[in-house]
Amino acid sequence: MTIDGYFDRGYTVTNSTNDAKDLKSISSSAGTTTVGIKVREDLGNGLSVGGSVNTDWAELGGATQATGVGTAQTGGFANSQSFVDVTDAKLGTLRLGTPNNFTLTNATAVASPAFSTAIGSAYSSAFSIANGVGTGSAGFGGTVVEQAAITSTANTGARAIRISNTVQYSSPVFSGASVHLGYTPQNNNVASGSAGNTVGVNEYALRYTNGPVDAMYTSIKYSVGSNGTNQLYVNSSNALALRNIATQDSTQNLLGVAYKVLPALTLNAGFGKFSSSGANFQGTSKQFGGTYTVGQWDVLAQVAKVDDTSSTNIDRKMTGLGVNYNFSKTARAYFRYDSINYGSNVTAAAGSEITRTAIGISKSF
Numbered sequence: 412m413t414i415d416g417y418f419d420r421g422y423t424v425t426n427s428t429n430d431a432k433d434l435k436s437i438s439s440s441a442g443t444t445t446v447g448i449k450v451r452e453d454l455g456n457g458l459s460v461g462g463s464v465n466t467d468w469a470e471l472g473g474a475t476q477a478t479g480v481g482t483a484q485t486g487g488f489a490n491s492q493s494f495v496d497v498t499d500a501k502l503g504t505l506r507l508g509t510p511n512n513f514t515l516t517n518a519t520a521v522a523s524p525a526f527s528t529a530i531g532s533a534y535s536s537a538f539s540i541a542n543g544v545g546t547g548s549a550g551f552g553g554t555v556v557e558q559a560a561i562t563s564t565a566n567t568g569a570r571a572i573r574i575s576n577t578v579q580y581s582s583p584v585f586s587g588a589s590v591h592l593g594y595t596p597q598n599n600n601v602a603s604g605s606a607g608n609t610v611g612v613n614e615y616a617l618r619y620t621n622g623p624v625d626a627m628y629t630s631i632k633y634s635v636g637s638n639g640t641n642q643l644y645v646n647s648s649n650a651l652a653l654r655n656i657a658t659q660d661s662t663q664n665l666l667g668v669a670y671k672v673l674p675a676l677t678l679n680a681g682f683g684k685f686s687s688s689g690a691n692f693q694g695t696s697k698q699f700g701g702t703y704t705v706g707q708w709d710v711l712a713q714v715a716k717v718d719d720t721s722s723t724n725i726d727r728k729m730t731g732l733g734v735n736y737n738f739s740k741t742a743r744a745y746f747r748y749d750s751i752n753y754g755s756n757v758t759a760a761a762g763s764e765i766t767r768t769a770i771g772i773s774k775s776f
Contacts, residue, residue, distance in 0.1 A: 416446040421771020429762030440769035442527040457500030465491035506579040513616035522667025522681025530747035537569030540696035543661035549574035555610040563754025564762035566584035566764030587621030597637025616761030623671040705758035709735040
């Protein structure tokens with residue numbers, strides 16, 4: 412058994428064109444603070460059985476005196492990825508439970524520099540490269556939800572983080588290439604308007620890592636049953652409420668490439684496309700970035716843009732910057748900055764632009 416994790420705290424300042432959304436906080440600003448427990452037993456002949464349980468930690472009550480106060484440490488123990496796996500050296504790995512999506516790996520580790528899902532990331536709670544349905548929304552851990560109606564001030568997008576009730580398979584690596592499959596069954600037995608149904612999910616990924624090249628293609632499809640899906644959540648009044656997912660399927664594709672140009676320089680690029688059967692969510696994304704390392708210093712930068720081609724037609728864009736000073740392989744001081752425009756092709760409005768700046772320290776173990 413091993414215990415690992417990541418601790419992160421930074422002083423973060425958020426400025427918005429809507430002054431009511433300005434905020435100062437102490438939070439995880441370069442990654443997600445988490446503690447993991449991993450177990451594995453070697454059964455011989457290349458076969459082993461293991462498991463992983465992770466818990467993500469936020470500040471008690473969060474940065475504001477809102478709903479978070481009543482639901483401190485939302486989700487509690489094991490609120491992150493959690494699964495049992497069987498691994499065979501020749502056949503690959505089977506996971507059962509709530510493992511991270513392959514799309515998450517692609518978006519944060521291949522198509523983008525190492526901003527994780529924090530400030531500067533093109534896959535954070537404040538900015539995503541896709542529209543539609545997804546996971547990772549506050550109060551809906553492990554379940555699929557549909558993003559809020561797109562406006563120039565509420566246009567963060569949707570992400571694929573992790574989904575409960577999932578089966579995954581990852582093949583062994585053959586000459587740098589591997590295949591990955593994920594399946595989450597759909598439940599559609601409860602009458603429309605009631606909680607209980609779940610969204611079906613199919614995901615696949617192809618990855619090639621060899622020499623200076625790391626390329627990954629991911630596709631994830633969410634299938635909503637004819638009765639729709641209502642999810643229970645805690646609303647702004649700290650009361651249970653239902654949130655509906657419309658009966659439309661949603662697909663998100665992403666091609667990510669990381670190329671090590673020099674030992675000290677890695678470039679990243681990502682090209683995405685998203686669509687839905689109801690045509691509410693249609694569009695593409697592009698992102699470009701890189702990391703330059705000099706001694707104990709890392710400099711990270713990226714730009715990302717989402718082109719909304721639905722009838723709503725509200726685009727968004729972001730710029731992310733980061734600097735690390737590495738005290739060791741596991742301890743660093745960092746600076747993070749991003750600038751987000753939620754309605755880059757429409758008239759500016761209060762709350763349509765934000766900047767976030769953070770200085771902090773992180774320690775992995």
